[in-house]
Amino acid sequence: MTRIDDVARLAGVSTATVSRALRGLPTVSPGTRRRVLAAAEQLDYAVSPSASRLAGGRTGTVAVVVPRITRWFFATVVEAVEDFLHQSGYDLLLHNLGGREQIRQRVLRTANLQKRVDAVILVATPLHAADLTALAALDLPGVTISSGTGVPGWPCVRIDDVAAARTATRHLLDLGHRRIAHISGDPDDELAYTTHVDRRRGYQAALRAAGIRPDPSLDVESQFTVDGGNRAATELLARGEPPTAIVAACDEMAMGAMTALRDAGLRVPQDVSVVGIDDHDLAGALGLSTVAQPAAEQGRLAARMLLDPLGARTLDSVAVRPRAPVAGPDTANPPVILPTRLVVRESTAPPRAH
Amino acid sequence: MTRIDDVARLAGVSTATVSRALRGLPTVSPGTRRRVLAAAEQLDYAVSPSASRLAGGRTGTVAVVVPRITRWFFATVVEAVEDFLHQSGYDLLLHNLGGREQIRQRVLRTANLQKRVDAVILVATPLHAADLTALAALDLPGVTISSGTGVPGWPCVRIDDVAAARTATRHLLDLGHRRIAHISGDPDDELAYTTHVDRRRGYQAALRAAGIRPDPSLDVESQFTVDGGNRAATELLARGEPPTAIVAACDEMAMGAMTALRDAGLRVPQDVSVVGIDDHDLAGALGLSTVAQPAAEQGRLAARMLLDPLGARTLDSVAVRPRAPVAGPDTANPPVILPTRLVVRESTAPPRAH
DNA sequence: CTGAAAGCGCTTACAG
DNA sequence: CTGAAAGCGCTTACAG
Numbered sequence: 001m002t003r004i005d006d007v008a009r010l011a012g013v014s015t016a017t018v019s020r021a022l023r024g025l026p027t028v029s030p031g032t033r034r035r036v037l038a039a040a041e042q043l044d045y046a047v048s049p050s051a052s053r054l055a056g057g058r059t060g061t062v063a064v065v066v067p068r069i070t071r072w073f074f075a076t077v078v079e080a081v082e083d084f085l086h087q088s089g090y091d092l093l094l095h096n097l098g099g100r101e102q103i104r105q106r107v108l109r110t111a112n113l114q115k116r117v118d119a120v121i122l123v124a125t126p127l128h129a130a131d132l133t134a135l136a137a138l139d140l141p142g143v144t145i146s147s148g149t150g151v152p153g154w155p156c157v158r159i160d161d162v163a164a165a166r167t168a169t170r171h172l173l174d175l176g177h178r179r180i181a182h183i184s185g186d187p188d189d190e191l192a193y194t195t196h197v198d199r200r201r202g203y204q205a206a207l208r209a210a211g212i213r214p215d216p217s218l219d220v221e222s223q224f225t226v227d228g229g230n231r232a233a234t235e236l237l238a239r240g241e242p243p244t245a246i247v248a249a250c251d252e253m254a255m256g257a258m259t260a261l262r263d264a265g266l267r268v269p270q271d272v273s274v275v276g277i278d279d280h281d282l283a284g285a286l287g288l289s290t291v292a293q294p295a296a297e298q299g300r301l302a303a304r305m306l307l308d309p310l311g312a313r314t315l316d317s318v319a320v321r322p323r324a325p326v327a328g329p330d331t332a333n334p335p336v337i338l339p340t341r342l343v344v345r346e347s348t349a350p351p352r353a354h
Numbered sequence: 355m356t357r358i359d360d361v362a363r364l365a366g367v368s369t370a371t372v373s374r375a376l377r378g379l380p381t382v383s384p385g386t387r388r389r390v391l392a393a394a395e396q397l398d399y400a401v402s403p404s405a406s407r408l409a410g411g412r413t414g415t416v417a418v419v420v421p422r423i424t425r426w427f428f429a430t431v432v433e434a435v436e437d438f439l440h441q442s443g444y445d446l447l448l449h450n451l452g453g454r455e456q457i458r459q460r461v462l463r464t465a466n467l468q469k470r471v472d473a474v475i476l477v478a479t480p481l482h483a484a485d486l487t488a489l490a491a492l493d494l495p496g497v498t499i500s501s502g503t504g505v506p507g508w509p510c511v512r513i514d515d516v517a518a519a520r521t522a523t524r525h526l527l528d529l530g531h532r533r534i535a536h537i538s539g540d541p542d543d544e545l546a547y548t549t550h551v552d553r554r555r556g557y558q559a560a561l562r563a564a565g566i567r568p569d570p571s572l573d574v575e576s577q578f579t580v581d582g583g584n585r586a587a588t589e590l591l592a593r594g595e596p597p598t599a600i601v602a603a604c605d606e607m608a609m610g611a612m613t614a615l616r617d618a619g620l621r622v623p624q625d626v627s628v629v630g631i632d633d634h635d636l637a638g639a640l641g642l643s644t645v646a647q648p649a650a651e652q653g654r655l656a657a658r659m660l661l662d663p664l665g666a667r668t669l670d671s672v673a674v675r676p677r678a679p680v681a682g683p684d685t686a687n688p689p690v691i692l693p694t695r696l697v698v699r700e701s702t703a704p705p706r707a708h
Numbered sequence: 709c710t711g712a713a714a715g716c717g718c719t720t721a722c723a724g
Numbered sequence: 725c726t727g728a729a730a731g732c733g734c735t736t737a738c739a740g
Contacts, residue, residue, distance in 0.1 A: 001469070003717060003718085004717065004718060005717085013726075013727085014726065014727045014728075015717090015718075015719090015727090016719075016720080016726070016727060016728080016729095017725085017726060017727075019718070019719060019720090020719090020725095020726090023719095027725060027726085028725070028726085029725055029726090032725080032726080046468040046469055047469075047717085047718075048408070048469045048716085048717055048718065049413075049469060049470050049718095050404050050405075050407035050408040050413065050469070050716080050717080050718085051404075051408050051716070051717035051718035051719085051732090052717080052718055052719075053404035053718085053732090054402070054404040054405050054408050054716090054717080054718070054719090054731095054732045054733065054734080055717075055718040055719040055720075055731075055732050056718075056719050056720085056732085057719085057720095057732070059403075059404065068433070069423065069429050069432055069433050069436070070426075070429045070430055070433050070635070072424075075423050075424045075429045076424055078423055078448075078450075079422070079423050079424050079450055079452065082423070082448060082449075082450045083450070083452060086449070086457075086460075091447055091470075092447065092448045093445055093446065093447065093448075094432070094436060094446045094447075094448045095436075095440070096432075096433055096436045096437070098433065098437060103440075106440075114400040115355070115400055115401075115402045115403060115404070116403050116445075225635075226635055226636055226638070226639050230639070252635075255636055255639045256639055258639065259638065259639040259640075259641075262641075281424070281579075281580055281606075282580055282609055282636055284580070284613065285580050285584070285609045285610055285612065285613040285640070286613075286639070286640065287613075287616075357733060357734085358733065358734060358735095359733085359734095367710075367711085368710065368711045368712075369711090369733090369734075369735090370710070370711060370712080370713095370735075370736080371709085371710060371711075373734070373735060373736090374709095374710090374735090377735095381709060381710085382709070382710085383709055383710090386709080386710080401733085401734075402732085402733055402734065403734095404732080404733080404734085405716090405732070405733035405734035405735085406733080406734055406735075407716090407734090408715095408716045408717065408718080408732090408733080408734070408735090409715075409716055409733075409734040409735040409736075410716085410734075410735055410736085411716075411735085
């Protein structure tokens with residue numbers, strides 16, 4: 001393995017100069033820089049990240065924590081974040097909670113982040129008081145995406161979950177539905193997400209605004225998965241007279257519900273309308289009406305808000321940018337809310353005439 | 355930040371002993387170990403990975419390279435790999451190619467792996483001769499998953515793609531279909547995958563075994579995505595008399611094809627049967643018949659085969675295991691082939707009587 | 709079983 | 725613009 005002093009020797013300069021030239025620091029003359037780069041290339045030199053990190057005190061790594069990488073929203077966010085991080089010269093350390101509270105604690109409270117990363121991106125990760133204390137003690141910059149509890153001092157990028165569910169529900173009300181069910185997240189879930197709480201609130205608010213009292217028997221809790229949606233809809237049907245429409249808290253649940261309805265001999269949308277939230281890759285294939293949220297854009301924006309103040313390297317030059325305030329007029333804590341929009345497909349229609 | 359000498363001072367031992375005790379090396383007396391652990395806990399000490407890596411010469415990190423984290427198969431593999439790696443005390447460095455050849459080269463050929471990881475897991479990543487040279491020069495252990503080209507000296511975990519496609523096609527033949535189309539990957543894709551080549555081979559082999567000559571006009575190339583499947587099926591219909599059945603090279607393509615058929619006024623399976631390969635999360639919701647492949651198991655097995663010889667720490671103890679030969683009777687290059695199995699749902703049926 | 713000391717390969721004030 | 729030297733915080737022979 002070639003080391004920095006091999007390059008220094010070949011280029012006829014000190015290791016300090018090699019270090020500066022390779023990192024694109026401005027205090028190197030063009031001729032020297034050229035010689036150093038040529039020597040490095042000739043020797044096929046790559047800096048040792050461990051040494052560089054130890055000496056420099058920065059890890060060049062960002063931890064990304066997601067509940068389940070296999071779910072559409074999280075995979076899409078991670079893809080966007082990964083792209084931005086690598087373009088900026090950062091490594092991505094992935095933590096997948098897999099729905100397990102034990103893992104959440106391992107990631108958040110122990111030494112898994114300490115001294116290991118320069119910054120943290122938490123995607124829809126439940127945070128208790130003890131976690132906030134631990135994160136504050138870490139004293140790292142970070143961003144949350146789609147998070148219920150914000151972290152003091154960290155920007156937050158998200159959609160308005162209440163509004164998204166309200167839009168979905170209103171769509172059904174506008175079509176003439178009155179008997180509208182809701183399927184959403186599980187309070188018994190190991191991880192205490194807030195997303196489904198907000199979405200339930202939006203569902204209920206829309207009903208009330210239309211003069212309808214929410215009926216608890218039309219509100220079923222399950223998991224945020226295809227299977228969860230299937231089970232929730234099955235349970236709903238087992239409770240008696242079916243609703244004429246269902247608001248699912250996410251597209252995956254909506255898809256599961258559509259299967260359950262079909263299996264029960266009900267047609268979508270003729271017998272029951274179904275609307276989701278997300279605009280999953282497959283929503284089009286299934287003809288699912290939904291409230292679209294910009295997943296990749298949330299990831300991209302969060303990465304940018306995180307890295308801008310860290311002075312990220314750009315792709316082609318390694319010039320260090322001056323520390324700039326976070327993009328946008330307001331650098332403080334109020335979350336950046338990205339817009340959602342109703343996408344009407346074939347899974348929703350007016351209820352049949354009584 | 356507390357350092358190792360803070361712990362050493364409090365425990366009344368040398369830093370060498372702290373280092374040994376914390377890593378669970380056997381050469382520490384129980385009493386000493388206890389005092390060190392207590393001191394470390396009291397000071398909330400976490401080792402500095404940078405320093406540890408520089409001094410120890412190991413990074414404790416594994417790079418995982420996937421073509422697209424947003425695709426079902428890759429997300430599922432990554433989830434399984436992540437779990438195994440973290441349980442073994444390794445960090446996961448994620449590289450998502452995003453379908454771009456430029457990124458593939460950046461990841462494989464430059465210094466992105468050099469000195470940065472202890473091992474590499476390549477998932478369905480195309481490898482050219484120059485890449486193999488670069489990987490050999492890296493001199494790192496690794497595993498490939500679902501890979502066309504193997505890396506000399508690296509184990510490979512995969513399914514038999516030819517057999518999977520043959521099974522899918524034979525299922526349609528058994529139902530009585532003769533006019534069977536195939537939609538698969540794009541040779542103009544930036545990344546030159548071999549998966550679709552193998553699957554096409556299986557499709558053609560099954561046809562030939564049934565005495566049918568493959569008809570090029572029934573074989574459409576597109577991308578391994580929902581959209582790609584949609585476009586491929588649309589193209590297929592534009593070419594004239596529709597087939598009575600379609601073999602899609604992956605479930606996502608099959609799902610896109612089902613949409614296109616429906617949009618064209620054709621019913622699945624009454625007018626056209628569709629079978630995929632994968633057993634995607636949503637295959638059940640869509641009633642898609644498919645040839646299931648064990649995605650998570652491929653990830654888990656690959657991670658195990660990689661880490662076993664590295665002497666991974668176990669979850670609860672940090673004891674270093676002795677270096678053991680790779681699990682299984684054969685430690686050499688022949689790929690480990692995991693079984694696939696036909697799952698019949700509602701998207702396939704006998705062709706209508708002529 | 710334990711410790712003193714060297715060394716891992718860089719970056720960063722500091723001085724010029 | 726450049727270099728000599730200290731130091732980042734560990735681990736690892738080596739010696740005992």
